[in-house]
Amino acid sequence: MIQRPRGTRDFGPAEMSRRRKVEEAMREICHRFGFGEVVTPTFEQSELFTLRSGQSIIDEMYVFKDKGDREMALRPEITASVIRFFVSEMSNQPKPLKLYYVGNCFRYENPQSGRYREFFQLGAELIGSENPETDAEVISLAVHCIRASGLQDFHVRVGHIGVMKSLVLREVQDPVVAGKVLRMVDKEDFDAMGDMFDANSLSRNLFDRITTLADTRGGTEILDSVDDAEAQQYLKELFEILKLQGVEDVELDLGIVRGLDYYTGMVFEIDAPKLGAEKQILGGGSYTLSELFGGEAVFSTGFAIGIDRVMLALEAEQEQPEYTPLDAYVVPTEDAMRKYAFAITSKIRSKGLRADVDLMRRSMSKNLKYAASAGARFAVIVGKEEMAKRSVTLRDMKSGEQTLVPADFVADELEKLLSKG
Amino acid sequence: MIQRPRGTRDFGPAEMSRRRKVEEAMREICHRFGFGEVVTPTFEQSELFTLRSGQSIIDEMYVFKDKGDREMALRPEITASVIRFFVSEMSNQPKPLKLYYVGNCFRYENPQSGRYREFFQLGAELIGSENPETDAEVISLAVHCIRASGLQDFHVRVGHIGVMKSLVLREVQDPVVAGKVLRMVDKEDFDAMGDMFDANSLSRNLFDRITTLADTRGGTEILDSVDDAEAQQYLKELFEILKLQGVEDVELDLGIVRGLDYYTGMVFEIDAPKLGAEKQILGGGSYTLSELFGGEAVFSTGFAIGIDRVMLALEAEQEQPEYTPLDAYVVPTEDAMRKYAFAITSKIRSKGLRADVDLMRRSMSKNLKYAASAGARFAVIVGKEEMAKRSVTLRDMKSGEQTLVPADFVADELEKLLSKG
Numbered sequence: 043m044i045q046r047p048r049g050t051r052d053f054g055p056a057e058m059s060r061r062r063k064v065e066e067a068m069r070e071i072c073h074r075f076g077f078g079e080v081v082t083p084t085f086e087q088s089e090l091f092t093l094r095s096g097q098s099i100i101d102e103m104y105v106f107k108d109k110g111d112r113e114m115a116l117r118p119e120i121t122a123s124v125i126r127f128f129v130s131e132m133s134n135q136p137k138p139l140k141l142y143y144v145g146n147c148f149r150y151e152n153p154q155s156g157r158y159r160e161f162f163q164l165g166a167e168l169i170g171s172e173n174p175e176t177d178a179e180v181i182s183l184a185v186h187c188i189r190a191s192g193l194q195d196f197h198v199r200v201g202h203i204g205v206m207k208s209l210v211l212r213e214v215q216d217p218v219v220a221g222k223v224l225r226m227v228d229k230e231d232f233d234a235m236g237d238m239f240d241a242n243s244l245s246r247n248l249f250d251r252i253t254t255l256a257d258t259r260g261g262t263e264i265l266d267s268v269d270d271a272e273a274q275q276y277l278k279e280l281f282e283i284l285k286l287q288g289v290e291d292v293e294l295d296l297g298i299v300r301g302l303d304y305y306t307g308m309v310f311e312i313d314a315p316k317l318g319a320e321k322q323i324l325g326g327g328s329y330t331l332s333e334l335f336g337g338e339a340v341f342s343t344g345f346a347i348g349i350d351r352v353m354l355a356l357e358a359e360q361e362q363p364e365y366t367p368l369d370a371y372v373v374p375t376e377d378a379m380r381k382y383a384f385a386i387t388s389k390i391r392s393k394g395l396r397a398d399v400d401l402m403r404r405s406m407s408k409n410l411k412y413a414a415s416a417g418a419r420f421a422v423i424v425g426k427e428e429m430a431k432r433s434v435t436l437r438d439m440k441s442g443e444q445t446l447v448p449a450d451f452v453a454d455e456l457e458k459l460l461s462k463g
Numbered sequence: 464m465i466q467r468p469r470g471t472r473d474f475g476p477a478e479m480s481r482r483r484k485v486e487e488a489m490r491e492i493c494h495r496f497g498f499g500e501v502v503t504p505t506f507e508q509s510e511l512f513t514l515r516s517g518q519s520i521i522d523e524m525y526v527f528k529d530k531g532d533r534e535m536a537l538r539p540e541i542t543a544s545v546i547r548f549f550v551s552e553m554s555n556q557p558k559p560l561k562l563y564y565v566g567n568c569f570r571y572e573n574p575q576s577g578r579y580r581e582f583f584q585l586g587a588e589l590i591g592s593e594n595p596e597t598d599a600e601v602i603s604l605a606v607h608c609i610r611a612s613g614l615q616d617f618h619v620r621v622g623h624i625g626v627m628k629s630l631v632l633r634e635v636q637d638p639v640v641a642g643k644v645l646r647m648v649d650k651e652d653f654d655a656m657g658d659m660f661d662a663n664s665l666s667r668n669l670f671d672r673i674t675t676l677a678d679t680r681g682g683t684e685i686l687d688s689v690d691d692a693e694a695q696q697y698l699k700e701l702f703e704i705l706k707l708q709g710v711e712d713v714e715l716d717l718g719i720v721r722g723l724d725y726y727t728g729m730v731f732e733i734d735a736p737k738l739g740a741e742k743q744i745l746g747g748g749s750y751t752l753s754e755l756f757g758g759e760a761v762f763s764t765g766f767a768i769g770i771d772r773v774m775l776a777l778e779a780e781q782e783q784p785e786y787t788p789l790d791a792y793v794v795p796t797e798d799a800m801r802k803y804a805f806a807i808t809s810k811i812r813s814k815g816l817r818a819d820v821d822l823m824r825r826s827m828s829k830n831l832k833y834a835a836s837a838g839a840r841f842a843v844i845v846g847k848e849e850m851a852k853r854s855v856t857l858r859d860m861k862s863g864e865q866t867l868v869p870a871d872f873v874a875d876e877l878e879k880l881l882s883k884g
Contacts (some may be wrong), residue, residue, distance in 0.1 A: 044511050044547055045759035047535060048505055052548040055499025062500065074812045076789050076819030076837075077851070078476025079649060080481065083468055083581050084505060084537075084567060085525075090465050104506075104535075106527035108572065113466060114525075116505075127473040136836050138822055141476070146505060151529065158506055171822045175805065180824060182809075217625075286805040289814070336464035367499055384596065384707040388603075391495040392709070398497030401559055401592045415557050452541055 049152075056365035063352060067190035068164050068347070074388035075139040075183045077166050084146070088115040094122045094304075104150050116148035121344055122331070124167050129337030137170030137340075143350075156423035157320075158350060169332075172341035174279035177308040177328055180343040181280075182287040188312055189350045191352050194359060196323065198291065199259070200280070200310040201298035203327075204273040205325035213248050225300050227256060233454055251367055258296040265294065273307075280308065305329050308343065322341055323351045364417075370456055371418035371445065372399040373409040375425040383424045386452060390422070391412075393453035395460070397422075407458030414439055420456060470580030477786035480544050483773060486565055489768070490612035496604045497634040498587050500560040503544035505567070509536040514541045514716075514755045516727070525571050536567035542765055543752070545588050550758030556593030558761075565770075578672075578741075579771060586767035590753075593762035595602070595700035598729040598749055600765040603708040605745055609733055612773050615780060617744065619712065620680070621701070621731040622719035623777075624748075625694040627676055634669050648677060648720050686715065694728075702730065724748050730762065735776035744772045785838075791877055792839035793820040795823040796846040804845045807855060807873060811843070816876035818843075835860055841877060 046052060053061065072079070091099055097119075104116040118124060120143050132139060144164045149157070168180050181200060188196055206227060214220040216349040219242055219361045226235040231251055239249050253270040257346065258264055262281050277294065281460045284292060298309045309327035317323070326345025370390055380403075387399040395414040398416065400409050406423075423435040423444075434452055436459070437444045467473060474482065494499070512520055516539075525537040529730025538544060541564050553560060566587045570578070585608065589601050602621060609617055627648060637640040640663055647656040653674055660670050679685055683702050689695045698715065705713060719730045730748035738744070755758040765776045791811055794803040801824075810822040819828050819837065827844075834842045844856040844865075855873055857880070868876040 043551060044508060044514070044687075046547065046551070047506060047508060047529065047533075050504035050506075052504070052544075052552065053499065053500075053502040054553070058500040058502055061502075070815075073788070073817050074815065076817060078788055079474075079479040080476065081474040081479055081482075083471035083473070085468060085581075087465060100611075104527060104529075106525060107574075108525075110469070110470065112468075123473075126467065127475075128466070130464060131473065132475070136833055140819070152530075153779065158882045160506075173822070173824070174823045175801070175820075178805075179820075186812075213823075283802070283805055286802055287809045290632060307857075314734070316479075353771075367494070368497055371497075380596070381704070382702055382705055384599075388708045391607075394491075394495065396494050396497060398561070398601075399596075401589075401594070403594070410556055 051158060055367060059365055059367070060128055060362065061349070063185075064191045064352060064356070065164065065349070066382060067192075068187040069142075070145065070168060071183065071186045071190045072142040073133060075140070075179070075181065075186070077142040077168075080127060080141045081144055081145070082117075082120065082127055082143070085114045085116050086123055086126070091115055091118055092121050095119075102150050102170050106146050107225070112320075116149055117145075119346065120147065120163060120165055121167060121346065122335075124344070125169075125331045125337075126335050128167075128340075129170055129335045133332070133337055133340075138176065139169040140166070140453055141169065142166040154435070156329060157288070158179060158264055161217045162349040163345060163346045167340055167342055167344035169342045170247070170340050171265060172307075174276055175283050177343050178283035178287065178289075179281050180326065180345060181284060181292070181310055182289050184310070184312065184347070185292075188346060188352070189325065193352065193355055195314065196355070197293065197313045197315060198289075198310065199293045199295035199298060199313070200277075200308065201295045202270075202273045202277055202308055203299055203305050204276075204307050205268055205270045205296050205300075206252070206299050208270045209251065214244065215348055216242075218245075223252070227252060228301070230256070230299075231255075251253055256297040256299060259293055264295060264296070268296070269451065274309070300325075306341070308374070310345070314351065314358075316332075316358040317351060317355050320351070323355060325382065343375070348362045366417045366419055367396060368398050368413075368416055369395040369419035369460055370397045370420045370422050370435050371409075371413035371420045372397060372424060373406065373413065374400060374404050375423060376405070379424045379426060379429065382429055382449075386422060386424060386449060390403045390453045391455060393457065395453060395456055410437075419460065422452060422456075464702065468580070472579060472581070472749040476788060479786070480786055482770070483779075485612045485777070486585065486770070486827075489608040489614075490565065491605045492589060492604065492611045496561070496600070496607070498563040498589075498813075501545055501564055502566070503541065503548055503563045503564070504538075505545070506535045507544055511535055511756070512539055513542050515752060523571050523783045527792060529631055530616060538566075539568055539570055540767065541568065541584060541586055542588060542767065543756075546590070546752045546758075546763070547756050549588075549590055549761075550756045554753070554758055554761075559597065560590040561587070562590065564586040569607060575638050579852060582769040584767045584822065585770055586765060588763055588765035591761050592764075593749065594881060595697055596704050598764050599701050599704035599708065599710075601747065601766060602705060602713070602731055603710050603748060604733070604780050605733065605766045605768070605841055605879050606710050606713075607769060609745065610682070610775070613781070614735060614773065616735065616737055616775055616801050617776070618714065618734045619710075619727065620716035620719060620730065620734070620868075621861045622716045623698055623729050624720055624722075624726050625692045625728050626689055627673070627716050627720050629691045630672065630676060634672075635665065636665075639860075640665075640829050644673070648653045648673060649722070651677070656854070677718040680714055683715060683861045685717070689717070697728070699788070721746075722748070725760070731766070737774065737779040738772060741772070744769050747833060787838045787840055788817060788879055789834075789837055789839035790816040791818045791841045791843050792830075792834035793818060793843045793845060794827065794834065795821060796827050796844060799825070800845045800847060800850065803850055803870075807843060807845060807870060810879060811874045814878065815875055816874060831858075840881065843873060843877075
């Protein structure tokens with residue numbers, strides 16, 4: 043038997059129905075916020091991703107040569123592609139551009155629980171604007187997307203990497219050492235940082251201030267303790283605008299220090315605590331990237347949601363809704379009734395209802411069994427005596443109740459019954 | 464500047480809006496017909512595709528080795544993956560299974576007009592049933608999907624490869640020669656077939672019967688000329704059921720003879736004549752594939768729609784609808800009004816309308832210009848004097864008409880105006 047590739051998944055109808063509902067709800071939110079969808083190629087020149095993330099990402103990508111001997115990679119993320127698209131075709135459009143995407147990405151690593159070699163992201167990029175209201179708009183979009191998925195228990199944290207950066211650059215004279223310190227903070231490797239502080243005779247007091255800052259979380263009141271006046275003012279405005287947008291449950295977290303080389307100011311994350319150790323379902327912040335790809339430098343703010351993690355979090359939180367893919371399953375009682383059954387099925391479908399019909403020439407009892415296993419809400423029984431009176435029997439597959447209805451009105455009758463639940 | 468890979472495309476918001484509408488309409492039809500969505504990995508073991516299509520497909524695929532040194536390929540089609548999924552995880556489910564997919568496929572060839580290295584398909588597979596009503600169900604689904612896309616001018620042709628197969632196998636004694644004849648018919652290479660007929664002293668009369676059959680098209684009346692009684696009866700029933708499903712404009716075409724090794728009986732195609740030489744937008748038929756992948760032999764019927772071709776056909780046929788992504792664009796008249804603008808934007812969005820707000824701190828006149836270029840239907844002007852009366856001004860961006868409305872009812876007022884068009 044041919045196997046599916048390791049670390050990839052097949053999704054069946056019940057799961058796809060749940061995933062599409064979440065995706066649709068998030069898309070709808072993106073449109074409400076004035077974001078338009080873009081789709082970019084599934085593979086790109088490898089260089090696009092190494093320019094953004096450094097050479098080391100090569101080992102985590104699926105790489106291959108194309109016929110022109112150019113090195114291509116299956117995309118590990120979609121932001122780089124969106125910015126490439128912006129640089130080559132949209133840079134003359136009025137700013138800001140509000141773009142979102144939904145797509146699959148690829149990670150070439152040993153599969154672990156909750157991490158797959160092909161995974162799904164929904165993300166957004168707001169390009170060409172830099173101020174607190176821009177960042178607030180993106181955070182608000184992110185929070186509304188997660189709300190729309192139906193997830194109840196999630197936690198939004200917003201920080202600003204400028205605070206940590208300015209502290210380290212101000213207090214550590216040697217810029218090479220300062221760079222090393224920031225990288226260690228980024229990796230949260232405070233043991234190694236302690237050793238380096240000792241080796242370079244940096245003060246224990248500075249060490250404590252850095253680790254304290256990395257641990258600083260709370261409401262906007264903690265801003266009073268921030269030295270960086272610019273970041274302080276920026277975050278105050280940002281939180282004020284978030285409030286006006288109805289986004290209030292947000293923690294200020296000055297300890298978000300990942301991606302120091304990449305992000306330029308505001309950074310934010312959303313966690314789903316029910317997921318345990320791998321709880322992050324969204325990450326984002328403000329950045330510049332276009333100049334790396336040959337365009338002019340343009341400020342952007344964006345985020346990406348890990349759809350797979352959101353689905354896991356939803357599963358952990360709520361009972362999975364029953365999958366009822368059919369409103370009606372049409373059953374002819376004998377061979378001579380089959381043609382009527384097709385016509386009636388067609389009539390039900392033309393009203394927008396989801397209907398199926400026996401294609402296996404099964405017996406009546408086997409058909410009713412199939413209707414139940416296929417998740418049909420009603421069976422429509424097309425029998426000889428009933429059809430003589432131009433009628434059919436509707437059978438409620440939950441209660442077993444049966445009613446005779448005129449064949450011409452079967453779709454209307456079903457609609458009526460379905461609206462009752 | 465980093466280029467997009469050759470033969471691939473970027474899709475912007477206006478085009479994605481059109482594509483998603485078509486995709487959504489087709490999905491909705493699939494659900495009405497009781498088909499459930501599946502998603503399979505973007506790459507598979509190469510063997511999956513060579514088993515179905517022969518070794519020669521290797522040259523047309525993007526192939527790479529994974530960390531376990533297994534040869535993988537970006538999928539050139541999705542049917543093979545769906546059947547692999549069926550064999551490994553769904554073969555014990557009650558038959559028939561009705562599955563559909565929407566996804567991207569990859570073709571490693573020199574780019575030509577209308578053919579891309581990454582292209583999009585929507586397809587369906589009905590697995591586990593073999594009879595005229597099964598084939599009719601799949602053809603009917605296909606026709607309803609194309610109708611739902613909005614395409615007006617398309618042409619459905621249905622054939623049966625059994626007719627040609629039985630003629631050739633009956634009249635050509637040597638099975639090796641018969642196989643060669645069928646492959647030439649498949650390729651429509653009648654010159655080479657003539658030469659081979661001469662070399663093997665086959666009758667000119669048989670040659671004429673074969674080419675005549677390959678040219679036979681029309682209504683069900685042409686069935687009377689068909690020798691193969693089984694296929695004749697099968698197609699009669701099939702056309703009768705199609706009619707009951709409201710699918711009447713179907714041509715019988717005994718000349719559809721492609722994929723003779725693969726299809727087992729009914730074959731069908733849909734063309735969009737406006738596309739010229741590359742006019743086929745859909746192909747399908749009945750086949751067995753599961754036994755090749757290690758499962759038991761199961762009859763299936765399926766089709767795949769070339770979404771890119773459908774989009775081209777729609778473009779050729781109708782004016783592209785205007786892209787109006789925003790119901791409202793909110794404009795503060797001065798800095799002090801910005802916060803009200805955010806709150807009002809949030810209120811409009813919470814009603815499900817698509818609203819954007821100035822994030823660039825533009826002047827009033829520049830904002831109105833931006834609102835026009837961004838495709839906003841209305842501008843909502845938040846001014847100091849109006850807000851003192853808890854009101855805002857709605858400006859119709861088409862007519863220029865302005866009305867003062869209470870700030871608390873701005874969303875309701877917009878809904879009312881939008882419903883008027």
